[in-house]
Amino acid sequence: MPDATCYAQVTVTLPLSGPYTYLVPDHLRPHAAVGSRVLVPFGRRTVTGYITAFAPPSKKMRVKKIIDTLDPCPLFTPGMVPLFQWIADYYIAPMGDVIKTALPGGLNVVDRQVVSLTTSGTRAADDPACPEAEKELIDILGSTPVPLKQLLDSEPPIPRSLIKVLENKGWVTVTRELSTARARAKMETVAEAAAGPLPKKGVTEKRQLLLDFLRVHGPTARADLNRKLPSAKSTLGPMVEMGLIHLSEDRVERSPLGEEIVPDTPPSLTDEQQQVVSTVSAQLTSGYATFLLKGVTGSGKTEVYMRLVEDALAAGKTAVVLVPEIALIAQTDRRFKARFGDRIAVLHSGLSDGERYDQWVKIAEKRVSVVIGARSAIFAPLTDIGLIVVDEEHDGSYKQESGLRYNARDLAAVRARMEGAVVLLGSATPSIQSAWNARTGKFKEVLLTKRVNQKPMPEIEVVDLKKYKDLPGIHTFLTPRLVEAMTQTLDRDEQVLLFLNRRGFSGAPICAHCGEPLKCRHCDVSMTFHKGVNAFRCHICGYFEPAKTHCRICNGHKIKLLGSGTEKVEEAVKDIFPHKNVARMDQDTTARRGSLLKILKGVREKQVDIVVGTQMIAKGHDFPDITLVGVICADTALNLPDFRAGERTFQLLAQVAGRAGRGDKPGRVILQTYVPDHFTIGCAVDHDADAFYTQETSFRRALAYPPFTRIILVRIADKNSGRCRTAAQKLSGLLWERRPDQGIAIMGPAEAPLTRAMNRYRWQILLKGESPSAMKKMITDALAAFRKEGGFSGVSISIDVDPYALG
DNA sequence: AGCACGCCGACT
DNA sequence: GTCGGCGTGCTC
Ligand SMILES: [Zn+2]
Ligand SMILES: [Zn+2]
Numbered sequence: 118m119p120d121a122t123c124y125a126q127v128t129v130t131l132p133l134s135g136p137y138t139y140l141v142p143d144h145l146r147p148h149a150a151v152g153s154r155v156l157v158p159f160g161r162r163t164v165t166g167y168i169t170a171f172a173p174p175s176k177k178m179r180v181k182k183i184i185d186t187l188d189p190c191p192l193f194t195p196g197m198v199p200l201f202q203w204i205a206d207y208y209i210a211p212m213g214d215v216i217k218t219a220l221p222g223g224l225n226v227v228d229r230q231v232v233s234l235t236t237s238g239t240r241a242a243d244d245p246a247c248p249e250a251e252k253e254l255i256d257i258l259g260s261t262p263v264p265l266k267q268l269l270d271s272e273p274p275i276p277r278s279l280i281k282v283l284e285n286k287g288w289v290t291v292t293r294e295l296s297t298a299r300a301r302a303k304m305e306t307v308a309e310a311a312a313g314p315l316p317k318k319g320v321t322e323k324r325q326l327l328l329d330f331l332r333v334h335g336p337t338a339r340a341d342l343n344r345k346l347p348s349a350k351s352t353l354g355p356m357v358e359m360g361l362i363h364l365s366e367d368r369v370e371r372s373p374l375g376e377e378i379v380p381d382t383p384p385s386l387t388d389e390q391q392q393v394v395s396t397v398s399a400q401l402t403s404g405y406a407t408f409l410l411k412g413v414t415g416s417g418k419t420e421v422y423m424r425l426v427e428d429a430l431a432a433g434k435t436a437v438v439l440v441p442e443i444a445l446i447a448q449t450d451r452r453f454k455a456r457f458g459d460r461i462a463v464l465h466s467g468l469s470d471g472e473r474y475d476q477w478v479k480i481a482e483k484r485v486s487v488v489i490g491a492r493s494a495i496f497a498p499l500t501d502i503g504l505i506v507v508d509e510e511h512d513g514s515y516k517q518e519s520g521l522r523y524n525a526r527d528l529a530a531v532r533a534r535m536e537g538a539v540v541l542l543g544s545a546t547p548s549i550q551s552a553w554n555a556r557t558g559k560f561k562e563v564l565l566t567k568r569v570n571q572k573p574m575p576e577i578e579v580v581d582l583k584k585y586k587d588l589p590g591i592h593t594f595l596t597p598r599l600v601e602a603m604t605q606t607l608d609r610d611e612q613v614l615l616f617l618n619r620r621g622f623s624g625a626p627i628c629a630h631c632g633e634p635l636k637c638r639h640c641d642v643s644m645t646f647h648k649g650v651n652a653f654r655c656h657i658c659g660y661f662e663p664a665k666t667h668c669r670i671c672n673g674h675k676i677k678l679l680g681s682g683t684e685k686v687e688e689a690v691k692d693i694f695p696h697k698n699v700a701r702m703d704q705d706t707t708a709r710r711g712s713l714l715k716i717l718k719g720v721r722e723k724q725v726d727i728v729v730g731t732q733m734i735a736k737g738h739d740f741p742d743i744t745l746v747g748v749i750c751a752d753t754a755l756n757l758p759d760f761r762a763g764e765r766t767f768q769l770l771a772q773v774a775g776r777a778g779r780g781d782k783p784g785r786v787i788l789q790t791y792v793p794d795h796f797t798i799g800c801a802v803d804h805d806a807d808a809f810y811t812q813e814t815s816f817r818r819a820l821a822y823p824p825f826t827r828i829i830l831v832r833i834a835d836k837n838s839g840r841c842r843t844a845a846q847k848l849s850g851l852l853w854e855r856r857p858d859q860g861i862a863i864m865g866p867a868e869a870p871l872t873r874a875m876n877r878y879r880w881q882i883l884l885k886g887e888s889p890s891a892m893k894k895m896i897t898d899a900l901a902a903f904r905k906e907g908g909f910s911g912v913s914i915s916i917d918v919d920p921y922a923l924g
Numbered sequence: 925a926g927c928a929c930g931c932c933g934a935c936t
Numbered sequence: 937g938t939c940g941g942c943g944t945g946c947t948c
Contacts, residue, residue, distance in 0.1 A: 126948095127948080129948095130925095131925050131926085131947090132925065133925085133947080137947075137948035138948050140948095157948085159926095159947055160926075160928090160946075161926095161927070161928085161947090162925090162926070162947085164925090164926095174948070179948075181948060213925095227925090227926095276940095277940085278939080278940075907943075907944095908943095910942080
């Protein structure tokens with residue numbers, strides 16, 4: 118019986134816009150809904166797709182059938198389809214890519230060609246007459262089939278003809294095989310005692326034991342049963358056969374192991390907090406609005422978020438809380454878990470594919486009403502969203518910097534507008550963009566001006582690094598003034614935190630003979646020496662070079678380890694304070710699961726006196742006994758060729774400074790810099806956010822940068838440097854031809870600040886204008902013309918709308 | 925993306 | 937003459 122659900126519009130997870138129309142077979146109808154993940158035939162392949170609508174084909178055409186539906190429930194809500202469409206338009210991306218980016222990873226099922234050995238093939242290898250090349254291929258295939266693509270792309274490549282030859286001889290076969298998705302529901306077998314009388318015989322003592330166990334404990338998973346009652350391993354089978362025990366398959370949730378969390382009691386709010394909660398809460402039932410919460414560090418923003426989430430739930434709505442990835446790894450979610458218990462789901466990068474899938478399904482099945490997570494949690498499949506919180510809204514990690522380069526903070530407003538929800542952006546140092554939106558009335562501003570503990574902001578002392586530049590070695594950075602302040606602090610039995618934006622030991626290794634920097638073979642950057650692994654490493658591509666290396670220019674063997682990273686500072690600090698415990702906190706010491714928690718615990722329990730760390734120490738940890746924060750060099754980010762350099766530096770300094778004096782004792786900050794008179798540094802020192810925003814805003818206006826214009830960055834990359842440049846010039850020409858007389862500026866093409874990464878040369882073209890739609894039309898048209906051009910088949914072009922870093 | 929079709933250079 | 941290189945176009 119044809120009805121509305123007879124035909125499904127399916128978007129396949131390929132870089133295609135789609136959708137494609139498929140027939141929904143009767144037996145799949147109950148499982149087919151908007152958001153369902155389906156397996157469909159596509160060309161001569163089988164691929165994964167998602168139902169985005171139900172509608173018959175627009176014209177008479179051959180329509181294929183959906184092969185299967187893949188999950189217990191749809192993975193996104195119908196309300197999210199317009200969001201995906203918006204993203205596809207705004208970021209100039211195919212719908213298939215949008216959906217693939219939005220949903221958890223590891224879900225794609227695709228078929229591929231695999232080559233397998235036949236029995237006669239196995240025998241052929243023993244034949245001495247068998248040519249060497251054929252023998253090699255047979256060896257590679259061994260006992261397990263190998264994907265065709267893997268053979269063709271291997272080094273050295275296996276010629277397609279060789280495979281054809283063996284296929285003709287009947288030694289190998291090429292077949293299509295479905296790859297299994299990495300993430301899927303986990304099932305387990307559950308045993309349950311059947312009702313009814315027992316037979317007179319066949320029920321041995323051990324079998325009776327099993328039956329009793331199940332009657333007492335109720336249905337039990339087989340794995341549990343085997344553990345708690347080992348004899349079940351042998352007794353279960355016969356009892357099932359006798360019909361006395363039933364087995365069934367049940368879906369189980371994998372949950373990441375974590376410490377038990379004690380429910381908390383909400384503290385009472387300060388007047389200011391109460392004021393903010395009432396203002397925002399009043400909006401929860403009146404449709405879309407975005408609030409910008411400016412709250413100094415320590416003013417209790419998190420408590421405000423939690424109250425508002427509670428209010429949203431009370432109004433029968435759901436809520437999403439976005440936090441920076443780093444904060445999540447450091448367990449910011451614990452406070453939310455303590456408050457919301459099993460009503461909350463957590464999404465972050467530390468989860469395995471399976472765990473993330475289970476959290477996702479839990480959200481989709483409405484078994485939770487709050488989601489906390491990093492960037493991608495903006496795509497949580499919640500219905501009836503009432504509130505979206507974006508904590509530390511200025512944080513760069515909300516911008517995805519690969520593939521589809523979306524900004525979750527911006528999408529929060531888009532999704533909220535579509536679903537009639539309220540957005541709360543929170544930060545001590547809002548982005549210039551958001552601050553401006555508040556100024557113009559696009560956002561409503563709410564304020565927390567007082568710290569909860571009533572403590573004043575820490576005092577910041579500036580140390581001019583120029584004065585110490587002739588001191589030996591690391592003392593140019595561990596200046597006498599800093600060491601003195603550290604000594605005083607440690608003598609009071611308080612803790613010190615040293616912030617440095619570079620990991621590793623030495624970030625600028627150079628040849629001692631000729632002065633040539635030691636660079637990566639694949640990228641145009643210096644290698645970083647890591648003492649921990651005793652080797653050089655490229656931070657772009659991971660390329661590894663043993664410590665015993667030589668200069669590529671003069672073959673010299675002595676490498677000078679210039680430039681200071683966290684490892685070098687850690688070592689020097691241990692040297693100066695031999696009786697103090699020093700912990701290092703950076704990507705290298707926290708890579709292993711749980712290692713960060715261990716360090717944090719050490720700091721909390723005061724087994725650690727001095728922490729040396731990168732960015733990640735700046736977020737979310739509240740250590741009352743850290744009373745001195747040392748910023749080793751405040752200018753590192755200030756000199757980057759990026760219009761946001763000042764903004765980022767100010768935000769970072771304010772945040773790092775906020776780590777000092779979180780407890781009862783007053784905090785102090787030593788800020789070292791080569792440019793003590795720089796405006797940005799001065800504002801950070803004076804805690805004068807207003808001055809900084811005023812000045813920075815007028816700078817942006819004068820130079821026509823965001824928020825006064827929109828920027829789109831077109832990135833061109835290719836293995837061949839000449840072709841990359843030619844492609845960039847060609848594309849630039851095509852853009853110029855399509856440039857309207859006014860309103861859009863084209864800058865470039867120019868080499869990217871990082872000229873070469875992973876053996877690909879990089880160029881970029883920057884577009885600046887007031888109308889993003891006009892710029893996008895230009896780009897789409899120029900891109901279409903560029904693709905017709907020919908000769909640029911391997912060149913990759915990617916478009917970054919509203920780039921965060923111009924790198 | 926991946927797979928087929930099709931059009932040109934170099935090897936039997 | 938064929939084989940196989942890759943540029944072009946399509947996938948419900
Ligand atoms: Zn040299
Ligand atoms: Zn590299």
